[in-house]
Amino acid sequence: MRKQGIPEPLDESLVTRKRKDAPAAAPVEEKKRRRTEKKSVKSVEKPVKKAAGGKKERSKPVKKAAPPPSASDDDIEDDEEMDEVDGMDGVNVTGLDALGSASESGDLDADEDDDFMDSEDERPNRKAAMWSDDEDEDDIEEKLTAANIEGLTRKLDMQRAIEEAEAQAELEEAQMQTNIAGDKPKVFEDEEDEGRPITNLGNQDLQLLRTRLNDTIRVLEDFKNLAEEGRSRVDYRNQMMKDICAYYGYSEFLADKLLNLFPPREAFAFFEANETPRPIVIRTNTLRTHRRELAQSLINRGVQLEPIGKWSKVGLQIFESQVPLGATPEYLAGHYILQAASSFLPVMALAPQENERVLDMAAAPGGKTTHIAALMKNTGCVFANDANKDRAKGLIGNIHRLGCKNTIVCNYSALEFPKVMGGFDRVLLDAPCSGTGVIAKDASIKTNKTEADLIKLPHLQKQLILAAIDSVDHASKTGGYIVYSTCSVTVEENEQVVQYALNKRPNVKLVETGLTFGKEGFTRYMGKIFHPSVKMTRRYYPHAYNVDGFFVAKFKKIAPTPPNAVGAQAAATGGKTAPAAQPEEEVVDKTPIVDDEEKEDSDFGGWDDEEDAKYIERAQRKELRRKGKNPKAVLRKAKSSAVPKEQETPEKESKAESKEKNTPEKAPKVNGTAAPEAKKAKKADAKLDAKTAPKTNGVSEKPSQKVSKKERRKSGDAKEKTKAKVK
Numbered sequence: 001m002r003k004q005g006i007p008e009p010l011d012e013s014l015v016t017r018k019r020k021d022a023p024a025a026a027p028v029e030e031k032k033r034r035r036t037e038k039k040s041v042k043s044v045e046k047p048v049k050k051a052a053g054g055k056k057e058r059s060k061p062v063k064k065a066a067p068p069p070s071a072s073d074d075d076i077e078d079d080e081e082m083d084e085v086d087g088m089d090g091v092n093v094t095g096l097d098a099l100g101s102a103s104e105s106g107d108l109d110a111d112e113d114d115d116f117m118d119s120e121d122e123r124p125n126r127k128a129a130m131w132s133d134d135e136d137e138d139d140i141e142e143k144l145t146a147a148n149i150e151g152l153t154r155k156l157d158m159q160r161a162i163e164e165a166e167a168q169a170e171l172e173e174a175q176m177q178t179n180i181a182g183d184k185p186k187v188f189e190d191e192e193d194e195g196r197p198i199t200n201l202g203n204q205d206l207q208l209l210r211t212r213l214n215d216t217i218r219v220l221e222d223f224k225n226l227a228e229e230g231r232s233r234v235d236y237r238n239q240m241m242k243d244i245c246a247y248y249g250y251s252e253f254l255a256d257k258l259l260n261l262f263p264p265r266e267a268f269a270f271f272e273a274n275e276t277p278r279p280i281v282i283r284t285n286t287l288r289t290h291r292r293e294l295a296q297s298l299i300n301r302g303v304q305l306e307p308i309g310k311w312s313k314v315g316l317q318i319f320e321s322q323v324p325l326g327a328t329p330e331y332l333a334g335h336y337i338l339q340a341a342s343s344f345l346p347v348m349a350l351a352p353q354e355n356e357r358v359l360d361m362a363a364a365p366g367g368k369t370t371h372i373a374a375l376m377k378n379t380g381c382v383f384a385n386d387a388n389k390d391r392a393k394g395l396i397g398n399i400h401r402l403g404c405k406n407t408i409v410c411n412y413s414a415l416e417f418p419k420v421m422g423g424f425d426r427v428l429l430d431a432p433c434s435g436t437g438v439i440a441k442d443a444s445i446k447t448n449k450t451e452a453d454l455i456k457l458p459h460l461q462k463q464l465i466l467a468a469i470d471s472v473d474h475a476s477k478t479g480g481y482i483v484y485s486t487c488s489v490t491v492e493e494n495e496q497v498v499q500y501a502l503n504k505r506p507n508v509k510l511v512e513t514g515l516t517f518g519k520e521g522f523t524r525y526m527g528k529i530f531h532p533s534v535k536m537t538r539r540y541y542p543h544a545y546n547v548d549g550f551f552v553a554k555f556k557k558i559a560p561t562p563p564n565a566v567g568a569q570a571a572a573t574g575g576k577t578a579p580a581a582q583p584e585e586e587v588v589d590k591t592p593i594v595d596d597e598e599k600e601d602s603d604f605g606g607w608d609d610e611e612d613a614k615y616i617e618r619a620q621r622k623e624l625r626r627k628g629k630n631p632k633a634v635l636r637k638a639k640s641s642a643v644p645k646e647q648e649t650p651e652k653e654s655k656a657e658s659k660e661k662n663t664p665e666k667a668p669k670v671n672g673t674a675a676p677e678a679k680k681a682k683k684a685d686a687k688l689d690a691k692t693a694p695k696t697n698g699v700s701e702k703p704s705q706k707v708s709k710k711e712r713r714k715s716g717d718a719k720e721k722t723k724a725k726v727k
């Protein structure tokens with residue numbers, strides 16, 4: 001039996017899908033419906049599978065409309081638990097609202113035969129045997145699997161056999177069609193066929209389209225031998241893009257963008273994977289329970305589940321449920337949260353430690369915040385921020401339900417950090433994104449993401465990542481890390497944002513995420529070259545791991561942000577407002593220079609820069625502590641005003657890094673698009689570059705240079721005058 005884990009993809013073959021009533025929607029859905037019809041015609045000739053609940057189940061990724069779009073905010077796709085609930089059509093996941101809906105669970109037939117193996121008598125014994133106190137032992141996992149899945153094994157094997165037979169049949173069918181046209185696949189239409197409207201495709205057309213897609217891929221893989229005369233690679237590639245738009249219902253813009261990410265066959269697999277929902281996964285809330293206990297409770301309720309793999313100790317994959325997963329007593333008691341498997345990854349990469357101070361910059365609805373709180377065992381402090389007040393309500397709800405007691409919710413634009421607060425040990429930026437990794441959850445993404453979105457969003461993400469970096473205490477004893485993640489697969493929102501951060505903040509470097517699977521981030525893409533360390537970022541795809549498309553990057557802050565670095569706020573407003581390092585400037589304004597000038601004729605004996613710096617620093621520290629903005633870094637800085645051997649090394653390191661980054665042959669070309677909107681964004685970025693406003697990170701990290709300069713000048717004048725007086 002195929003067990004889920006790395007690198008094997010999640011197994012969702014047992015999930016009984018029960019579609020909710022989808023609202024009538026876009027032409028995309030119309031097309032998909034037709035494909036469904038096609039499939040059902042096909043299924044007459046092929047063995048029909050029976051799902052665990054006695055329902056008919058498709059053997060292949062279903063060409064069927066994805067769940068109705070759930071996100072109202074175009075720019076924000078990862079709704080975590082909420083999206084999960086919306087998107088889980090088969091398993092009964094409905095929340096409180098489903099409690100009263102008998103039909104929601106009622107029409108899921110109970111499996112009466114071999115599906116659920118444990119008799120009531122056997123369970124207690126089995127429970128004792130299965131769930132020893134040491135949850136992490138491998139054999140426990142095996143036993144869990146055995147206990148829960150044993151009865152499903154035969155069915156899985158049968159299903160696999162059927163799937164293989166179907167795949168073989170399909171291959172033969174495709175080959176037959178191909179062979180009709182001879183050895184070389186005939187991809188391009190005859191002249192008389194050209195111009196046939198592809199918006200009005202019948203079932204046969206769809207079948208032909210699919211065949212043509214296969215053929216085009218074959219040609220692109222063996223161009224020399226299979227290409228038609230007079231046709232270029234570009235011709236084939238463009239044909240493939242058009243066919244993808246017609247077959248799956250993407251806008252040309254997005255199909256083109258996604259196609260560029262992969263070799264042709266992999267691209268096909270990616271588009272295919274976007275047609276089926278990802279497995280339903282729940283995360284055990286270790287603040288309230290253990291996975292083994294939760295699993296047993298849910299098994300007792302008739303839920304079929306399995307640990308999601310060795311890479312997570314808290315995830316359970318749900319195969320089938322006869323109870324609404326969003327309304328079980330365990331759910332209401334906060335023993336678990338519905339959370340896509342890929343959403344575990346950024347928090348695992350962040351690896352928050354007990355007693356740390358952690359910021360989750362874009363936290364709603366709180367899937368990751370609550371995971372962070374659990375890993376910290378409710379110690380230290382988690383600041384869960386979100387700019388959207390309405391979404392923050394869901395965040396608060398989850399924090400309460402899951403029993404997070406170390407968490408404070410705030411409602412700022414994350415661009416305002418670190419002005420609001422700084423000096424964090426770790427910061428998670430799970431950024432608002434286009435959601436191209438979660439198309440299976442929200443099919444509207446196929447058509448509603450425009451070129452403008454993929455300019456605006458990266459622009460915001462770039463400013464947010466600067467704010468994230470500047471909010472971290474580089475001298476944190478336990479941390480100093482920033483994790484950047486998105487549920488998008490576009491390079492513009494991922495590697496390019498990371499590269500931007502490396503360019504603007506030579507005081508950070510990429511480090512390994514610590515995640516045991518995932519594909520390496522791109523170091524080259526469409527003529528752009530990124531820093532070699534971008535390889536350490538991780539990409540996740542639905543077709544590769546059967547998880548949502550995701551991106552995770554982990555930075556280590558190794559030194560204070562340089563004084564001339566532009567801050568996120570200034571960047572966000574095109575450099576018009578003061579950067580986030582406001583406190584430094586405030587100190588400049590507050591120095592009592594004028595008063596002292598008035599006393600110039602007195603017996604003033606001159607300025608003592610060193611002593612003044614001490615007072616200024618103390619005042620700064622007090623102010624920051626009073627506001628709770630940066631309690632730790634300031635103190636640390638104060639203790640070692642001559643900073644530091646400790647810092648010297650990282651600083652040197654970072655210089656070396658930045659030198660490496662800036663060597664001409666390695667210089668990355670970021671934002672290299674030529675479109676007018678891209679130019680605008682480029683201009684905006686250039687503005688940010690040009691702006692040499694004081695640093696943002698600063699507060700505690702560097703004493704104000706402006707102050708001491710002014711003071712030195714004045715001190716010099718005063719000394720001269722005093723000398724003259726003495727004479």
Ligand SMILES: C[S@@+](CC[C@H](N)C(=O)[O-])C[C@H]1O[C@@H](n2cnc3c(N)ncnc32)[C@H](O)[C@@H]1O
Pocket residue numbers: 076077078079080081343361362363364365366367368369385386387388391412413414415430431432433
């Ligand atoms: C991908 S979702 C976050 C999901 C969340 N991390 C979780 O795991 O449940 C992105 C979030 O960013 C928030 N957001 C958008 N712009 C923001 C900004 N400027 N500052 C802070 N949050 C922002 C959105 O309201 C949205 O909740």
